[in-house]
Amino acid sequence: MYDTADSCVRRSGRDDDGRDELKESAKFDSSGVLRPERGIEPCFATEHGALFDRDCEEFLGAIRPGTVDMIFADPPFNLGKEYGKRSNDSREEEEYLKWCYRWIDLGIEALKDGGAFFLYNLPKWNTHLAAYMSSQGLDFRHWIAVNIKLGLPIQGRLYPSHYSLLYFTKGKARVFRKVRTPIETCRHCNGEIKDYGGHRKAMNPKGVNLSDVWHDIPPVRHQKYKSSDRKANALSSKILDRVIEISTEPGDLVVDPFGGSGTTFASAEAKHRRWMGTDIDFAPVIEERMTGNRYLHRNDDVVDLD
Numbered sequence: 001m002y003d004t005a006d007s008c009v010r011r012s013g014r015d016d017d018g019r020d021e022l023k024e025s026a027k028f029d030s031s032g033v034l035r036p037e038r039g040i041e042p043c044f045a046t047e048h049g050a051l052f053d054r055d056c057e058e059f060l061g062a063i064r065p066g067t068v069d070m071i072f073a074d075p076p077f078n079l080g081k082e083y084g085k086r087s088n089d090s091r092e093e094e095e096y097l098k099w100c101y102r103w104i105d106l107g108i109e110a111l112k113d114g115g116a117f118f119l120y121n122l123p124k125w126n127t128h129l130a131a132y133m134s135s136q137g138l139d140f141r142h143w144i145a146v147n148i149k150l151g152l153p154i155q156g157r158l159y160p161s162h163y164s165l166l167y168f169t170k171g172k173a174r175v176f177r178k179v180r181t182p183i184e185t186c187r188h189c190n191g192e193i194k195d196y197g198g199h200r201k202a203m204n205p206k207g208v209n210l211s212d213v214w215h216d217i218p219p220v221r222h223q224k225y226k227s228s229d230r231k232a233n234a235l236s237s238k239i240l241d242r243v244i245e246i247s248t249e250p251g252d253l254v255v256d257p258f259g260g261s262g263t264t265f266a267s268a269e270a271k272h273r274r275w276m277g278t279d280i281d282f283a284p285v286i287e288e289r290m291t292g293n294r295y296l297h298r299n300d301d302v303v304d305l306d
């Protein structure tokens with residue numbers, strides 16, 4: 001089995017002229033995780049991870065079965081958005097679901113037993129996708145409501161203010177770590193928002209147990225989080241921090257088949273997880289982020305290992 005330690009051989013020293021040689025660390029070797037007969041090669045790699053510029057199905061299909069600890073997927077929502085030249089965000093409804101079912105199947109095959117599968121999408125699609133994932137033998141753990149008011153009100157509907165984050169595992173979860181978040185305070189007066197029914201003194205000083213409704217996720221509005229080559233939205237790294245901390249341990253392998261701006265990889269790297277991912281159009285943008293400022297949002301969660 002692949003071991004991170006093998007891939008982290010550092011080299012430094014002096015060259016013949018006595019100058020310091022560039023410190024160079026070995027790059028993540030994805031060959032142990034890939035089916036050699038598929039012949040896909042990363043376009044960029046760090047010490048912890050490898051990036052591809054392939055279609056999600058080609059990429060997931062090239063991963064050896066049972067090698068991945070966690071998958072995070074944030075596909076296009078079929079809203080007719082313009083991502084890049086090669087992506088299609090305007091499919092017929094049935095065609096969109098069939099496309100999702102295909103890459104979900106490939107993801108399930110790549111997952112280890114006990115591995116986690118997170119899928120971020122509109123509630124409209126995740127009702128179907130959750131049913132499909134259950135029908136394919138995954139265990140449902142949570143429908144996490146991520147409260148983000150980004151869109152405009154829709155005529156004749158309630159104001160949509162949450163995205164759905166599905167959390168499934170392949171059999172019994174191999175890793176489940178308890179995450180605590182700070183007790184919520186008012187932004188203006190700094191007072192605590194809830195009264196905890198008179199039990200405040202008995203509460204854990206490390207914070208409250210993370211619930212399945214996340215209303216502390218900042219929207220990614222600022223241009224500094226977006227490349228001039230990719231205007232589309234990116235997720236807050238706080239979401240990725242959480243799913244990574246909940247479901248993996250350092251050294252585990254995290255996979256994202258819809259890399260986008262590279263949020264998953266930036267968070268995985270910061271948390272010392274190995275990572276692999278692809279984006280059909282924006283691999284160069286991800287490379288730019290991974291080699292420059294990775295723009296991680298502040299996150300005061302703690303993992304309670306007691």
Ligand SMILES: C[S@@+](CC[C@H](N)C(=O)[O-])C[C@H]1O[C@@H](n2cnc3c(N)ncnc32)[C@H](O)[C@@H]1O
Nearest residue numbers: 055056074087234235258260261262263279280
């Ligand atoms: C919603 S964005 C992901 C955003 C990402 N989670 C982030 O935080 O930056 C979806 C991404 O999937 C990519 N994409 C679309 N179709 C794809 C496909 N068939 N294979 C791989 N990537 C695809 C798009 O280029 C887009 O960047």
